[in-house]
Amino acid sequence: MSKMTYPETRRGDVAETLFGETIADPYRWLENDVREDKEVADWVARESSFTDDYLKTLPQRDWFAGRVRSLLDFERFSLPEKAGKRYFYTRNSGLLNQAQLFVREGLKGEPRLLIDPNAWAKDGATALSDWVPSHEGSFLLFSIQDGGSDWRVLHVLDVKTGKVLEDEIRWVKFSGLAWVGEEGFLYSRYPAPGEGETFQERNYNQTVYFHRLGTAQDEDTVVYRTPDHPEYNHVAQVTQDGRWAIVTSSVGTDARYEVHAIDLKAKDWTPRPVVTGFSDAWDLVEGVGNRLWFVTNEDAPRKRLVEVDLGKAEPVFSEVVPQREDILERAGIVGDRLVLNYMHDAASRAVIVGLDGKTPKELTLNGIGTASGFSGKPGDPETFYAFTSFNRPASIFRMDIRTGKSEPFAEPEMDFDPEDFLVEQRFYTSKDGTRVPMFVVRRKDVAASGKAVPTLLYGYGGFDIALTPGFSASRLAWVQAGGAYALANLRGGGEYGRAWHDAGRRENKQNVFDDFIAAGEYLKAEGITSKDGLGIQGGSNGGLLVGAVTNQRPDLFAAAVPQVGVMDMLRFDRFTAGRYWVDDYGYPDKEADFRILRSYSPYHNVRAGEDYPAILVTTADTDDRVVPGHSFKYAAAIQHADLGDKPHLIRIETRAGHGSGKPTDKVIEESADILSFLAQWTGLEVPQD
Structure with missing residues (x-):
């Protein structure tokens, strides 16, 4: 094909000398907020129009849109939350933009609609985020997310009448929500941002407050804050018996916490140190009286x-x-038992033991997959859990804690047979000899044919986050079309504990890229991927991954989709939540870290003069987690450089953020664009219906 003529992007003359090296940043102006800067808004409009015109020409787009829509058109539920005699849960009948929240009076009671977020905005982009019923189920505390932003607004609903109270709490972000009796709740918030800085200002001075129902926000009581350490984050939980509030503090993204306990029965809510030093993870399980249980990696990676x-x-x-x-x-x-959720080679196992940790009994789960939930209360006879895999949407089960027997609470009805697909776990060897797991999903007939097919490889590799089997309509659509889907469990994640995480961050970050490159080479060597048929995808830290490996091995990939990625590794800490990420990435203003970051930063390492794969960058205008300036600058850089004749485009979603709260209509449109782009450049031919 002929080389594309991209929309013009002004190149500025910004340059800085950092540790003796001059760093040019010609697209610094694209960091400005699209809502505040007319030049940036004009650039976004021109790039969006250019990309849309191209994507509309792709012949596979309509098929993928129809297939993803069909795969999403099934009834799905959240895990029920029991409070008093009431059961709360969300349900999406199929293609609603947002799930609705229901309550039942007793397990077998008739569902009653409490909240329908679909009525909140014409474009469906205002979402119900977190929600927590009070202990007796009289009230429901819920948060609203608008346009995909991380900011939340809190409201309270009277469950009996269905009316929303006048209470309203703003500037909440990265917060826990915890009821104190039926009279009020604990939450965390930041100071209101400066004018014009709502979506870019760095987040400091998070504080835990108590809000009493029926009062104004400015009357809320400070429960816990650290003014001498504005970089600390604080989240509060309350034990089920209402005795203790547990405040967990962190510094960055690392699971290194301090824990303070507040006796809620005392007149003076004085925080009491439980764990200090920010050295290990301490995750509260529950409390009964003066006894608290925690999962920790202290002396146990x-x-x-x-x-x-x-x-x-x-x-x-x-x-x-x-x-x-x-x-x-x-x-x-749950009841008088502990339910322990383990991960083995990135798949789930569950074990029930007594409160003394003895007499273990392992639960049988339905093959390779991910089990979640298992929450409950001391004295309760039941718990709920979900099980999902690549070929199985989440089913919800109720388990009798005394017998360990499970029965379905909600099972989806699909228009496909899960048994038509082969889910394998394979292991491959990375550059330094490390054994890395990878899931591979194909139609059974495709696998049996032995034919190499276009393959979509996905990865993340960071922040101690484990990628486990789960259902995705877009990924299954790719597999149904005849392609293979591979999920690599790279170092930097949480699949094997602390050592696995440490092996893929800071000075070890290159290991993540090597693991991903080795996964691609393995897929080709094993005859799973066709010669020119490897597409790659990743979001957020995974977007960084895709950008970095595309620079390092452009010959290995046919197409790349970096989504909402961290692309400028020298300035990531200057916006919103970016300052937290130094735990994984290091500090750009420290020379040793700067040298490492400079070596792989996607924006700074584009290799002009080499043939690059087709690239579709994706971001959103309201992303205040990884601000869109990262993707804007990177897209401008790859369009300016001479990288061959394949398209290098950017797709910019409006009224959307980092991913959560995205309405179903936008999910379908984005999936169709991405999958058709990948199919076009990996050679995947969709079925002719």
């Missing part, structure tokens, strides 16, 4: 369960369940 007794002058710690070979992801107390 794969985590263990401990009990803390607050009945004495100083907290007393004791081990309940020691570290196992598998990773202990989470735990819950």
Whole structure:
């Protein structure tokens, strides 16, 4: 094809000398907020029009739009939340832009609609985010997310009448929501941002407040803050018996916490230190009286369960369940049992033990997949959990905690047979000899044919986050079309505990890129991927991954889709939540870290003169997690450089953010654009219906 003529992008003359090196930043002006800067808004409009015109020409687009829509058109539920005798849950009948929230009076009661977010905005981009019923189920605290932003607005609903109270809380972000009796709740918020800085200002001075129902926000009481350390983050939880508020503090994205306990029965809510030092993870499981249970990686990189007794002058710690070979992801107390959720090679296992950690009983799960939930309360006879895999949408089960028997609460009805697909877990060797797991999903007939097919490889590799099997309509559409889907469990993630995470961050970040490149080479060597048929995709930190490996090995990939990526590694810490990410990436203003960041930053390492794969960058105008300036600058750089004749485009969503809260209509449109672009450049031919 002939070389594209992209919309013109002004190149500025901004340059800085950092540690003796002159760093040009000709597109610095594209960091400005699209809502505030007319030049940026004009650039976005021209790029969007150019990209839309191209995507409309792709012959596979209508097929993928129809297939993704069909795969999303099924009834799906969230895990039920029990409060008093009421059960709360969300339900999407199929193609609603946003799930609705229902309540039942008793498990077998008739569903009653409480909240319908679909009426909040014409474009469906205002979403119900978090929600928590009060202990007795009298009230429901819920948060609203608009246009995909991380900011939340809190409201309270009277469950009996269905009316929303006048209480309204603003400037909430990255917050827990915890009821104190039926009279009020704890939440975390930041100071109101400066004028014009709502979506870009760095987040400091997070504070825990108590809000009493029926009062104004400016009357809320400060419960916990650290003015001498504005960089600290604080989130509050309350034990089910209402005795303790537990404030967990962090510094960045690392699971290194301090924990303080507040006796809610005392007149003076004085925080009491439980864990100090920001050295290990401490995740609250539950509390009964003076006893608290935590999952921690202190002296246990794969985590263990401990009990803390607050009945004495100083907290007393004791081990309940020691570290196992598998990773202990989470735990819950239901009835008089502990439910432990383990991860083995990125797939789930569940074990029930007594509160003393003894008499373990393993639950049988339905093959390779991810189990979640298992929450409940001391004394409860039941818990709910979900199970999902690449070929199975989430089914919700109710488990009798005494017998361990499960029965379906909600199972989706699909227009495909899960048994038509082969889900494999394979292991391959990375550059330095490390054994890395990878899931591969294909139609069984495609796998049986032995034919190499266009393949979509996905990765993340960061922030101690594990990628586990789960259902995705867009990915299954790719597989149904005859392609293969591969998910690589790269270092930097949480699949194997602390050591696995450490091996893929800071000075070890190149290991993540090597793991991903090795995954692509393995897929080709094993005959899974066709010669020129490897497409790659990743979002956020995964967008950084895609940008970095595209620069390092442009010959390996046919198409690349970096989504909402961190593309300028020298300035990521200057916007919104970016300052937290130094735990994984390092500090751009420290020379040793700067050298590493400079070596792989996607924006700064575009290799002009080489043939690059086709690239579709995606971002959104309201992304205040990874601000869109990252993607704007990177897209301008790859369009300016001589990178061959394949298209290098940017897709910019409006009224959307980093991903959460996106309405179904936008999900379908975005999926169709991405999949048809990948299909066009990997050679995937969609079925002729």
